[in-house]
Amino acid sequence: MTLKRLALPFCLLLIPFTAYSQQTAIQNPQAVAFAAQAMAALTGTTQVSDITLTGTATRTLGSDIENGTITLKALGTLYSRYDLSTEVATRTEVRSVTSAGVPQGYWVAPDGSFQYMAGHNCQTGAVWFFPVLSSLSLVANPLYSISYIGQESLGGNQVQHISFALSPAASPSITPPLQVLSTTDVYLDSVSLLPVAIAFSTHDDNNAGTNIPVEIDFSNYQQVNGVQVPFHVQKYLNGSLFLDVTIQSAALNSGITSSDF
Secondary structure (H helix, E strand, C coil): CCCCCCCCCCCCCCCCHHHHCCCCCCECHHHHHHHHHHHHHHHCCCCCCEEEEEEEEEEEECCEEEEEEEEEEEECCCEEEEEEEECCCEEEEEEEECCCCCEEEEEECCCCCEEECCHHHCCCCCCCCCHHHCHHHHHHCCCEEEEEEEEEEECCEEEEEEEEEECHHHCCCCCCCHHHHCCEEEEEECCCCCEEEEEEEEEECCEEEEEEEEEEEEEEEEEECCEEEEEEEEEEECCEEEEEEEEEEEEECCCCCHHHC
16 A cells, blocks of 8 residues: 655644754663663664654454564654555555654554644654664653663563653643653663663543553564564563564664655
């Protein structure tokens, strides 16, 4: 399916990112160090601008289970899309930004109709399926506060828990504040420092105050052109496995452009 790039008025960040430039973020030195080490473990010295992943996936929503093929694409940290084709339907989800740098997104329903994402659901990282371009890469972004939560156990693994969020001063008049809507927790394996999970909240379209937990688990890392790529990605929605993806191929820096989104 070929999709035209749309202007999405219903999925707007209330203040463009450029308005944050004068705000102050608090970055914990230990958290910054762990994030930097994780990025080094993931990429070495390789610069990554885009990625295309292809594989198989199982989508589970209640008693409905669909199996099919999936393609996931990302350009930088602001653009992502996945196209899932199953025996039942073709499903597409896209995240991008406007020319003013405002996050936006939409998905395509099985009947071909476009459904716009609520603006409060566009504040976490667009690239949830590839850690290199996820919130973890925001370690050098002065607009984000980075917190060290501590060492924990997650799924039987010892992890270092760090958290990213827009500066508390970025949206003093918005409820809930962008600090809350953008918060993303990252869990790094204590030995390898490769990400084993990221977690954030999505919300009801009509109620930004209703938190629905989302967790992305990464495993089976394989090196592709010097970059560590998780070949198994699982997305949990409200504690239940929603999308189980097995990657079969990965292409880095293939020249994807924003028109693909």
